[in-house]
Amino acid sequence: MAWMAWTTETAIFFGVIAALLATFTFLAIRFPETPRTGVLGIETTRGDRLFITLLGSAFINLAWLALSGAPQPWALAICLVYAAAVFRWV
Structure with a gap:
């Protein structure tokens, strides 16, 4: 993946998005909500x-x-x- 500019900031950005998705998945399973x-x-x-x-x-x-x-x-x-x-x- 040499064509991408993988910097520390880029890795943090994608890490935060992945953490948000994992957290919201956990919350949806553990604490279901009504719309x-x-x-x-x-x-x-x-x-x-x-x-x-x-x-x-x-x-x-x-x-x-x-x-x-x-x-x-x-x-x-x-x-x-x-x-x-x-x-x-x-």
């Missing part, structure tokens, strides 16, 4: 909200790179606030 309806008006589960959070965070980071010259950690802070809002109200 709830949030501000979007659709029923969502924890996994749905995780998917919405990951997708939205990707778009936030892409927009940050395209529109801002500020350091990337500020985009991470925005993503964390976005994730908290999604899990609270969606």
Whole structure:
């Protein structure tokens, strides 16, 4: 896989995604939940909200790179606030 730029940051990113998926799988098995309806008006589960959070965070980071010259950690802070809002109200 020499064609990929495997850096420490890349490995951490994929490790965090794998850990999130494993954690949410464990939570779904151990603590089943019923879907709830949030501000979007659709029923969502924890996994749905995780998917919405990951997708939205990707778009936030892409927009940050395209529109801002500020350091990337500020985009991470925005993503964390976005994730908290999604899990609270969606």
